[in-house]
Amino acid sequence: MHERDSTIRLYAGSTGYSSEAEIHALALNAISDLSRQFSQDPDFRSLIKLLAMTISGQFSITDVCIVLKPVEREADPPHIAASGRFGDNSDLHKILFPDELLDYFALDRKAKSIKDLISVAPLREFGRHLEASGVRLIAPLISSNNLIGVVGMGDKVNRKPMSSSEIVLLRVLLDSITPLLSYSRLFTHVSDLNTWFIEILDSVKHGVLVFDNNDQLRMVNGPGYKILKSFNPHLSGGEQLTGLHISSVFEAQAFPGWSNRLLKYRTGAGTRLQENLIAKQNDMDLVFSVSVSVICDDAAKGSDMIVTIDDITEIKESEHRLFELQKHAEIGMLASSIAHELNNFLGMILGGIELLDLYIKQANQDKTRSALDQSKTIISQMARFTAGLMDINKLVSTKQSVNINSLVANVLSFVSVQKKFKCIMTQIDIDQTVPPLYADKDQITQLILNLVGNAADAINETQRKNGCIIVKTAMEPDAINLSISDNGIGIKAEVKDKLFKSRFTTKSEGHGYGLIACSKIIKDHQAQVTIKSTPGKGTTFEIRFPITASTECV
Amino acid sequence: MAKNENIMSVIRISDDIAKINPGKMLDNYNAPEIVNILDSERTQGIKNVIIDMAELEFLSSAGVGALLGNVESFRAIGGDIILCNLSSTIYHILQLLDVADYLTIRHSETEAMTLSKSKG
Numbered sequence: 001m002h003e004r005d006s007t008i009r010l011y012a013g014s015t016g017y018s019s020e021a022e023i024h025a026l027a028l029n030a031i032s033d034l035s036r037q038f039s040q041d042p043d044f045r046s047l048i049k050l051l052a053m054t055i056s057g058q059f060s061i062t063d064v065c066i067v068l069k070p071v072e073r074e075a076d077p078p079h080i081a082a083s084g085r086f087g088d089n090s091d092l093h094k095i096l097f098p099d100e101l102l103d104y105f106a107l108d109r110k111a112k113s114i115k116d117l118i119s120v121a122p123l124r125e126f127g128r129h130l131e132a133s134g135v136r137l138i139a140p141l142i143s144s145n146n147l148i149g150v151v152g153m154g155d156k157v158n159r160k161p162m163s164s165s166e167i168v169l170l171r172v173l174l175d176s177i178t179p180l181l182s183y184s185r186l187f188t189h190v191s192d193l194n195t196w197f198i199e200i201l202d203s204v205k206h207g208v209l210v211f212d213n214n215d216q217l218r219m220v221n222g223p224g225y226k227i228l229k230s231f232n233p234h235l236s237g238g239e240q241l242t243g244l245h246i247s248s249v250f251e252a253q254a255f256p257g258w259s260n261r262l263l264k265y266r267t268g269a270g271t272r273l274q275e276n277l278i279a280k281q282n283d284m285d286l287v288f289s290v291s292v293s294v295i296c297d298d299a300a301k302g303s304d305m306i307v308t309i310d311d312i313t314e315i316k317e318s319e320h321r322l323f324e325l326q327k328h329a330e331i332g333m334l335a336s337s338i339a340h341e342l343n344n345f346l347g348m349i350l351g352g353i354e355l356l357d358l359y360i361k362q363a364n365q366d367k368t369r370s371a372l373d374q375s376k377t378i379i380s381q382m383a384r385f386t387a388g389l390m391d392i393n394k395l396v397s398t399k400q401s402v403n404i405n406s407l408v409a410n411v412l413s414f415v416s417v418q419k420k421f422k423c424i425m426t427q428i429d430i431d432q433t434v435p436p437l438y439a440d441k442d443q444i445t446q447l448i449l450n451l452v453g454n455a456a457d458a459i460n461e462t463q464r465k466n467g468c469i470i471v472k473t474a475m476e477p478d479a480i481n482l483s484i485s486d487n488g489i490g491i492k493a494e495v496k497d498k499l500f501k502s503r504f505t506t507k508s509e510g511h512g513y514g515l516i517a518c519s520k521i522i523k524d525h526q527a528q529v530t531i532k533s534t535p536g537k538g539t540t541f542e543i544r545f546p547i548t549a550s551t552e553c554v
Numbered sequence: 555m556a557k558n559e560n561i562m563s564v565i566r567i568s569d570d571i572a573k574i575n576p577g578k579m580l581d582n583y584n585a586p587e588i589v590n591i592l593d594s595e596r597t598q599g600i601k602n603v604i605i606d607m608a609e610l611e612f613l614s615s616a617g618v619g620a621l622l623g624n625v626e627s628f629r630a631i632g633g634d635i636i637l638c639n640l641s642s643t644i645y646h647i648l649q650l651l652d653v654a655d656y657l658t659i660r661h662s663e664t665e666a667m668t669l670s671k672s673k674g
Binding site for chain 1 (some may be wrong): 581582583585586589614615616617618619620621622623625626647650651652653655656
């Protein structure tokens with residue numbers, strides 16, 4: 001037989017005592033059972049279900065509901081246990097507890113009729129809501145002067161009102177159970193929060209380990225355990241690690257220097273360490289991103305240290321591979337860029353040789369001499385260019401007094417004999433007032449050569465026969481303006497911004513290196529470039545070389 | 555007796571009649587169980603449930619509440635919860651709590667069955 005208070009058995013079923021005493025004995029038995037149940041299973045949800053059944057049986061009421069205020073936020077729905085008709089009533093879930101309810105019941109904490117509740121103005125709406133749900137009697141659940149909920153009851157099965165002794169008995173029952181209910185609810189809430197937090201911790205990518213103020217492991221999340229197990233396959237559960245000192249969790253062979261490094265940052269609150277540490281697994285080096293946070297900096301309680309670890313070995317390997325690829329690409333780009341510049345030089349040399357051929361046939365010694373001199377100049381420039389490549393330290397601009405008008409004339413005379421300029425008319429419009437510019441002659445020659453060459457390509461894309469390139473110099477108040485205009489294919493607005501950026505080209509066979517070099521030259525001379533273009537009609541590049549005290553040559 | 559030593563059984567007698575034997579006790583520990591059984595049987599089409607209390611030695615307020623809370627739902631579908639084979643002790647508890655007249659009680663299982671079939 002279930003162990004019970006012998007008094008109960010004496011009362012229950014005996015005829016020698018008053019029925020009221022027997023009823024009280026049943027009520028006491030119910031309180032005793034509920035208390036014992038709480039100690040074994042402190043889930044408040046099952047407790048309120050039993051309380052509803054107990055009240056129903058004890059006071060012969062079929063419809064009973066227990067409505068508890070939410071724990072966290074007032075807007076959360078209440079917790080409800082219901083029997084009889086209240087079990088299907090969804091309106092009970094919409095109950096909002098008025099603040100005045102505690103004061104209403106504070107005097108004697110006895111059950112009141114719902115009509116009485118409705119007669120109190122601040123409680124009217126609350127009372128009507130319950131009345132509409134079928135509640136006829138309402139009793140408070142008060143613990144430590146806090147109203148944690150109410151009990152709503154329908155009519156008794158015999159349709160009689162509750163007697164005064166029943167009202168008192170109900171109060172005794174509720175006063176006994178409500179503290180247990182309050183603790184149970186809090187316990188369940190904390191337990192639910194704990195479960196929720198653990199689920200959150202287990203769902204994050206990082207391993208999370210918490211060490212107490214003695215540097216012993218208190219908690220490790222799922223991903224953290226997985227990482228540690230990969231170093232020690234003999235582990236059979238996170239609990240095996242709990243209580244271990246940090247030096248055993250991060251033992252020296254697999255995690256060299258980790259525990260000393262982590263413990264170094266153990267003073268004070270806040271994040272102290274964020275860096276990458278190496279771990280060793282089967283002769284392989286693995287890279288982990290590690291952070292340390294110290295919380296609860298209280299000398300009395302001590303402080304917990306939270307260590308997060310994330311295996312970033314793959315990320316680092318990918319970064320390294322990408323870096324290597326970029327280096328190769330840059331080397332490739334550099335080689336292509338050099339080839340492009342040499343190509344320009346060779347183009348000019350070829351042009352010069354063709355002129356030579358012409359002048360020799362014409363037996364024009366003066367022009368022959370001039371063409372020879374210019375070819376020698378181009379070859380010297382090329383030699384300086386390649387010499388500079390062999391010694392990276394010499395790849396700096398060598399500035400001197402430069403006649404930009406002469407450079408323009410030289411470039412155009414050489415390129416005009418190239419094949420790609422066959423159907424293109426080149427014009428020079430130079431301003432004789434333009435002073436010498438303090439600039440690198442070779443670089444400016446390169447710049448003009450590249451832009452003129454691009455202009456020719458743009459015209460050839462249109463396949464028009466009346467192609468025209470105009471190179472113009474003009475004097476402005478504090479700058480020399482060099483412009484190269486063409487009636488080529490033009491540049492779309494969205495493309496203009498990208499032109500001088502790395503490797504961008506619109507040419508089907510282009511590579512974009514020429515404009516990279518132009519960009520560098522313009523930058524080296526503190527110049528500015530403006531592009532004006534109409535797609536289908538043509539483009540003008542304007543380069544503005546500022547004349548300052550340092551750039552102007554006297 | 556520990557709670558897990560009290561065995562509650564359910565037998566289907568016909569398509570709409572079931573019989574429950576609650577064991578020796580109907581109290582806090584198994585009151586939720588009988589509520590679950592009653593809900594389950596009702597949703598599976600059972601209209602009349604006979605509760606054979608021949609073995610029942612103790613009935614708590616929670617046990618009575620478990621029955622009270624479900625009676626109306628069976629009566630609403632034209633059936634009932636019918637208690638039978640009550641001992642004088644158990645009947646006395648129902649009288650104390652003033653529910654004896656409200657609940658449907660028959661002396662024997664045969665009478666309970668006859669009543670169930672007439673309600674069918």
